[in-house]
Amino acid sequence: MSRAETGTATVPAGTGAAVRSPRALWTLGLLRSELSVTFRRWRTLALLGVLAAVPVLVGIAVKIETGDGAGAGGDAGGPAFISQITNNGLFLVFTALAATLPFFLPMAVGVVAGDAVAGESGAGTLRYLLVAPAGRTRLLLTKYAAVLAFCLAGTLVVAVSALAVGALLFPLGELTTISGTRISFAEGLLRALAIALVVAASLIGVAALGLFVSTLTGSGIAAMATTVGLLITVQILDQIPQLHALQPYFFSHYWLSFADLMREPVYWDDLMKNLGIQALYAAVFGSAAWARFTAKDITA
Amino acid sequence: MAPYESDGSTTAGAAEERRAARGRKATRYAVPVAVIGVAAATIGLVPALADSGDPDLPDITAQQLLEKIAASDTERLSGTVRISTDLGLPDLGGLESGLLSGGPGSPSASGSGDGEDGGSAADPSTKLTELAAGSHTLRVAADGPDRQKVSLLQDGSEYSLIHDGKDVWGYDSASNEVYHSTVATGTGKEREKVPATPKDLTEEALKAVDDTTSVTVEGTAQVAGRDAYRLVVKPRQDGSTVGQITVSVDARTGTPLKFTLTPASGGAAVVDAGFTKVSFAKPDASTFDFTPPKGAKVTEADETAAELPEHGQKSPGAPAGDLDGLKVIGEGWTTIASFDTGGSGLPTADAGGGLGDFLGSFGDQVKGDFGTGTVFSTRLVNALITDDGKVYAGAVTKEALVKAANAAK
Incomplete structure (x- = not known):
């Protein structure tokens, strides 16, 4: 949160007399402590470790499969871009993101988001957090910011690990977009960064949903399980053709549209729809989490 | 509390x-x-x-609009086309496209021994027949008669057909396979003529315009942000399954922007192809540049040409001109193609085993002066296969097929 925003942020009655600048400092301090609590947890580090391992596994598997000099498997199975990895290691970034986005990444985000409020509540530390003159709204916003930071961190861990493995095992260089045109390696790197950012942004919806679930219960495990369960349910529903009228409103429906960034020219329609649906989920479940959290009785 | x-x-x-x-x-x-x-x-x-409503455009007669289409010399264009086809075929999933394409996996190809891996995933005939069912997004770009590109957008991959000078490239990014042919051989030229854009479809439809057809201009519409006239083409004859064809023609350039074919039976359009975005500026030259990516499997057209049978190239409803014993009955919209397979019709339960039952379950049994037969219906094309091995097919109703069969007897 920036200094300007804190001036207008909603503050629950009772703390209205506080002075402005200490409040801004408070927010920054709160965010910093929240981030360090999140990222110092062994659980968070383990999740990031699992995410970093996925590209390594994919890279080694592709390397072994094609080690005898044969081209990549001709059939179109597997995640997107997998057939191009042997020719350009940069494609491992795209493949790894395509492989982790449907499940690993949102699951990790669901764990962190589900634990955000319910975990504190379950450990009995939530009331101490509220003793500080930060206010519930600001605490919730800080929690959400920390979860979003984890979304970005998780995605970047996958991307960087994939880039490192790709550079080690496969050649790099000019690459062919899926439209058949060529782009330079530097532009390819830029597109990889853009794709990583879009993938991170695709997780905004799950993060908001997880945060809302987290405000509903006092048990961190229950909140995580519910969030991950919802994630799996939505993914399954997204596969049922009879529900095609509803599917555009599922948060995961346009996730794989990040591949459209590899078209030339870039096909923006689905990308925009994806970002729009994430913003919608953030608004709806963010405000629901706010309504629930600021109105509930904190007993633990 | x-x-x-x-x-x-x-x-x-x-x-x-x-x-x-x-x-x-x-x-x-x-x-x-x-x-x-x-x-x-x-x-x-x-x-x-x-949706700002239908644009206000000066009145124009159907004749003037047809001339405008004919005079249209749009050579440079790029845009996105949304194409939905609903032929009412039974949903067979992948089997359907395999059968239609006649490529690897179809019964005829697998019979020839090495048919399994004879074709390339990047072969245009394999790919573009996918358009025969479902909704697809295409990107088209054209710069003069020598440089065109059509891309079929798929989830996380793309199939591009690029015509640049004498080369025709097909690139399937999902399998990283390349198909190459040269226009001079002739086969390549035919293949890229699969009608996919509204303009191609319109040209096909307007070929049929004669005195059996009513052509009118019915109002205006907005397509891809451009003002357009709506040209409505309707068969005058009874017995056709085609209800009407609506073509939205760009008011300024005369380029067809949207093509809709509605069946006489009503319901959703059988074919609906229209630009969702269009630009008449010169596309980027790099769009048409193609060099096979490193490591891609390149298949030359000559290698597969011998293995690919002629069928599967026809758009539905087009009479199969090169089949032996082909007869064309009627004219205009109610044209029925008929030929004698010489065999004994459909494999029956005794002869064909499970296959006969399977095929028979899609059709309806009919009786007439000609004997008995089975009618296979889609929303546009119907086909009657008599028990003595004659086939009648056309974009006509079931009754018209039976009548034609009776008359031929």
Whole structure:
């Protein structure tokens, strides 16, 4: 949160007399402590470790499969871009993101988001957090910011690990977009960064949903399980053709549209729809989490 | 609330407080509800508001519009085409495209021994027949008669057909396979003529315009942000399954922008192809540049040409001109193609085993002066296969097929 925003942020009655600048400092301090609590947890580090391992596994598997000099498997199975990895290691970034986005990444985000409020509540530390003159709204916003930071961190861990493995095992260089045109390696790197950012942004919806679930219960495990369960349910529903009228409103429906960034020219329609649906989920479940959290009785 | 609050003399004040607290809570929950409401209203209203109604254009006769289409010399264009086809074929999934394409996996190809890996995943005939069912997004770009590109957008991959000078490249990014042919050989030229854009479809449709057809201009429409006239082509004859064809023609350039074919039986369009975005500027030259990526499997056209049988190239409804014993009955929209397979019709339950039952379950048994036969129906094309091995097919109703079979007897 920036200094300007804190001036207008909603503050629950009772703390209205506080002075402005200490409040801004408070927010920054709160965010910093929240981030360090999140990222110092062994659980968070383990999740990031699992995410970093996925590209390594994919890279080694592709390397072994094609080690005898044969081209990549001709059939179109597997995640997107997998057939191009042997020719350009940069494609491992795209493949790894395509492989982790449907499940690993949102699951990790669901764990962190589900634990955000319910975990504190379950450990009995939530009331101490509220003793500080930060206010519930600001605490919730800080929690959400920390979860979003984890979304970005998780995605970047996958991307960087994939880039490192790709550079080690496969050649790099000019690459062919899926439209058949060529782009330079530097532009390819830029597109990889853009794709990583879009993938991170695709997780905004799950993060908001997880945060809302987290405000509903006092048990961190229950909140995580519910969030991950919802994630799996939505993914399954997204596969049922009879529900095609509803599917555009599922948060995961346009996730794989990040591949459209590899078209030339870039096909923006689905990308925009994806970002729009994430913003919608953030608004709806963010405000629901706010309504629930600021109105509930904190007993633990 | 703690239990002690609810007894004794404090009840009145505590109850009031509780009511106020509950009111505040309710107000808070109104926020997410309001957000959902605003979102729903936006999703519902924005398309309606963006639809600025039919544009006001000077009146034009059908003849003038046809001339405008013919005179249209749009050579440079790029855009996105949305194409939906609903032929009412039974949904066979991948089997369907395998059968239609005649490529690897179809019964005829697998019979030839090495048919399994004879074709390339990047072969245009394999790919573009996918358009025969479902909804697809295509990107088209053209710069003069020598440089064109059509890309079929798929989830996370793309199939591009690039014509640049004498080369025709097919690139399937999912399997990283390349198909190459040269226009001079002739086969390549035919293949890239699979009608996919509204313009191609319109040309096909307008070939049929004669005195059996009524052509009118019915109002205007907005397609891909451009003002367009709506040209309506209707068969005058009874017995055709084609209800009407609507073509939206760009008012300024005369380029067809949208093509819709509605069946006489009503319901959703059989073919609906239209630009969702279009630009008449010169496309980037790099669009047409193609060099096979490193490591891609390149298949030359000559290698597969011998293995690919002729069938599967025809658009539905087009008479199969090169089949032996082909007869064309009728004219205009109610043309029926008929030929004698020389065999004994459909494999029956005795002869064909399970296959006969399987095929028979898709058709309807009919009787007439000609004997008995089976009619296979789609929403556009119907085919009658008689038990003595004659086939009648056309974009006509079942009754018209039976009548033709009776007359031929």
